Amino acid sequence: xxxxxxxxxxxxxxxxxxxxxxxxxxxxxxxxxxxxxxxxxxxxxxxxxxxxxxxxxxxxxxxxxxxxxxxxxxxxxxxxxxxxxxxxxxxxxxxxxxxxxxxxxxxxxxxx
Amino acid sequence: xxxxxxxxxxxxxxxxxxxxxxxxxxxxxxxxxxxxxxxxxxxxxxxxxxxxxxxxxxxxxxxxxxxxxxxxxxxxxxxxxxxxxxxxxxxxxxxxxxxxxxxxxxxxxxxxxxxxx
Numbered sequence: 001x002x003x004x005x006x007x008x009x010x011x012x013x014x015x016x017x018x019x020x021x022x023x024x025x026x027x028x029x030x031x032x033x034x035x036x037x038x039x040x041x042x043x044x045x046x047x048x049x050x051x052x053x054x055x056x057x058x059x060x061x062x063x064x065x066x067x068x069x070x071x072x073x074x075x076x077x078x079x080x081x082x083x084x085x086x087x088x089x090x091x092x093x094x095x096x097x098x099x100x101x102x103x104x105x106x107x108x109x110x111x112x
Numbered sequence: 113x114x115x116x117x118x119x120x121x122x123x124x125x126x127x128x129x130x131x132x133x134x135x136x137x138x139x140x141x142x143x144x145x146x147x148x149x150x151x152x153x154x155x156x157x158x159x160x161x162x163x164x165x166x167x168x169x170x171x172x173x174x175x176x177x178x179x180x181x182x183x184x185x186x187x188x189x190x191x192x193x194x195x196x197x198x199x200x201x202x203x204x205x206x207x208x209x210x211x212x213x214x215x216x217x218x219x220x221x222x223x224x225x226x227x228x229x
Contacts, residue, residue, distance in 0.1 A: 008154070036220075041203075041223070042222055042223060043118070043220040043221050044156070044205070045220075089156065098144050100146065100218055102156040102158075105154075
């Protein structure tokens with residue numbers, strides 16, 4: 001099956017700081033991207049999405065940036081809180097299918 | 113709205129037995145369901161895509177005779193792990209897509225932790 005990544009990088013931040021989580025995607029035909037948060041033992045939880053006709057989208061405390069030139073996606077979390085501690089995944093939808101392919105996750109650890 | 117229920121949340125089975133995992137869309141009709149497998153500290157790996165009333169499409173490297181998927185109705189898909197072995201121990205997650213309130217279109221279940229002993 002399709003999968004990306006055999007390791008899980010970790011980002012450690014202090015409570016109140018901003019966090020930036022990065023993701024590289026592989027398929028230039030992908031036109032829809034989603035960021036998910038996954039807590040231990042649970043399914044992925046939707047955070048924010050963006051379509052390829054945009055390069056930035058903002059939500060509550062979160063911003064997603066899309067750079068199609070270098071196939072890069074980032075998630076910015078403002079004023080990170082302990083409750084933000086989790087694993088974050090980007091996922092891409094490859095245009096002509098319904099399939100959602102997940103990228104390598106990043107574990108976010110928030111310290112008080 | 114857009115809730116997907118996955119059952120059981122965890123299961124322990126003996127090697128050689130089969131285990132069935134259910135994925136239900138509670139408040140919408142799921143025309144497409146996806147099954148993922150996730151090993152510890154790894155990403156979600158897509159196993160197969162199922163459309164209501166038709167055979168599932170498996171990803172490369174996924175054994176269709178071992179992981180039986182049935183999507184008999186617009187609200188239910190099942191994954192059966194046949195003749196389970198310890199290496200099948202993993203976290204299995206379903207996702208549903210269809211005509212639903214969720215604006216982003218993919219709703220995930222809470223996952224099933226399978227342990228084969």
